[in-house]
Amino acid sequence: MSTHPVIPRRPPAPPEPPPVSLTIDGQQVDVPAGTTLLDACHRQQIDTPTLCYSDVLEPAAACRVCVVEVEGSRTLVPSCARKVEDGMVVQTNSERVRHSRRMVLELLGSSVDMSYASSEIIDWTQRYEADPDRYGEAARTVEQPAKIDNALYMRDYSRCITCYKCVDACGEQAQNTFAITVAGRGFEAGVSTEYDVALGDSACVFCGNCIAVCPTGAIMFSSEHQLREEGLWDEDVQEVTRTVCSFCGVGCNLELHVQDNRIVKVTSPQDHEVTSGHLCIKGRFGYDYVQNLPDPMTTPIDDVLAAARASGRDGGPTR
Ligand code: SF4
Ligand code: SF4
């Protein structure tokens, strides 16, 4: 009798569920089951604004700027979180949808400084004719000084829209460090460390994954922040070079953002299978050795600022 163990056969993969058929803005669309309405819109080349959504995080559905109208639904639904269903009839550009998106962009823009927000967000604000200024100075409810409690990055929560992306990236969806969360309620709600201690006294490991997902520049490399403050940040002249991190053997891809021959920040591509856009402190901030500082007493930020000042830029546009 054979003593070889019997290796059970792997069960066959379950059959693919049939595609889902729905109507978006009058067009019939067939998409795989499980697709979100946002993805279905993207497949139709329908530009849909998003603030709290990220390709690498679970939807928090916190901002409601991506809402669409679904026939039979009493309220507008967040397209980033709602899955398609057979027979759905969806409107993405009705007066009700446009009005709601405009209100979200106006209310956030009235209370938060959005001047460093991504160019996409600025474009949506214009496209939906949002006018945050009509609420006046009194609406600037989250105004507060920037927190600069380490040399690597700064936190300016007067730019924070409480989208939860940094909290999710710091927590179980990427970093598993749980150094930050949203504390307080209502107008007082904001991102905080435990007991609001300085970042260096918190559980933070300075991976910078919160910076990578922040849509408004509320958390930012110190180098970028200081260049922006002096009007020397210039994305038009920056080159982005993709390379592989040399600190260990994992193979994380890095994108080096270079201005005036100096690295001014480091990101990782969200579609990279190793990182999904996330890095550790070495890949994110450990690039000083590349830059051959002219004098051992020069800090990397001094060097970046000196190179930018020498470029002849004189406080022009920071975006
Ligand atoms: S740097 Fe990393 S550990 Fe620190 S708060 Fe940000 S995501 Fe969390
Ligand atoms: S700091 Fe940035 S990522 Fe975090 S909640 Fe505020 S806007 Fe969102």
Ligand code: FES
């Ligand atoms: S992007 Fe969908 S709710 Fe924020």
